[in-house]
Amino acid sequence: MKAEIIEIFPDNPDDRKIQQVVDCLKNGGVIIYPTDTVYSMGCDSRNVKAVEKLCKLKNVKPSQNRFSIVCSDLSDISxxxxxxxxxxxxxxxxxxxxxxxxxxxxxxxxxxLQTNRKTIGIRVPDHNIPQQIVKALGSPIITTSLKDDIDDIQEYPNEIEVIFDQNQDKVDIIIDSGWCGIIPSTVIACTDNDQVELVREGLGEFSDD
Known part of the structure; x- marks a missing residue:
């Protein structure tokens, strides 16, 4: 079965369409959705079979995944x-x-999602759609970019037609919210009280001053 494209407007998301996406996630579905950086692929972080499917799609072993999770706000992160x-x-x-x-x-x-690194990437994107999905789902969703090589920012797909063509047989739902972006997030490691490390410079500006 080919992926279903669902158009959701970020300024005023249709609650019924958000619920349709949530129902898909609860049933172990994999979706493509917009963020404030690039379009991403993900699933319910608490659905083991869905995570295993996502690992297979990304060609990584579950024990070696580098997935991040999307939380709705700061209170969820802890x-x-x-x-x-x-x-x-x-x-x-x-x-x-x-x-x-x-x-x-x-x-x-x-x-x-626990690996030998004992760390996890956390995102709270400034985008209404993933925020609404996470709130309605009641648990984080995984975020992993559609592109495997994270260093070449010019090749992140942004047009829904291209995304559908490349992923129509891989995922269950593709959310079309219009223009997204082609620059990934800035990655910051904070694994020690006294140390902050810029791992990757992306869309977000960062200074540790």
């Missing part, structure tokens, strides 16, 4: 990650926004 003081200050300043924070995991993170 459930899944330990937040050092320096990270909390930065996150309060920068989120929601085009940033991924690498933080130590907590025991509440689904086991399939």
């Amino acid at each position: 459930v899944y990650a330990k937040v050092p003081n320096v990270a909390f200050r930065l996150m309060k300043k920068l989120l929601p926004g085009p940033y991924t924070f690498i933080l130590p995991t907590t025991g509440d993170l689904p086991k399939i």
Whole structure:
């Protein structure tokens, strides 16, 4: 079965369409959805079979995944990650926004997402659609870009026709919200109270001054 394209406007998302996406996720579906950076692929982070399917699509072993999760706001983050003081200050300043924070995991993170690194990427995108999906779902969704090579920012697909052509047999739903972007998030590692490391410079501006 080919993926269904659902048009959702970020300024005023249709609750029925959001619920349709949520129902798909609850049933183990994989979706493509917009963020404040690039279009991403994801699933319900607590659905083991869905995560395994996503790993297969991305050609990675579950134990070696580098997936990040989307939370709806800062209050949700502490459930899944330990937040050092320096990270909390930065996150309060920068989120929601085009940033991924690498933080130590907590025991509440689904086991399939726990790797030997004992860290998890956290996103709170400044985009209404993923925020509404996460709130309605009641758990984070995974975010992983449609492109495998994260260093070549020119090849992130942004046109729905191209995205559909490349992924129509891979995912269940593709959310069309118009123009998204081709520059990924800025990645910041905060795994120690006294250390902040810029891992990747992306759309979000960053200074540790």
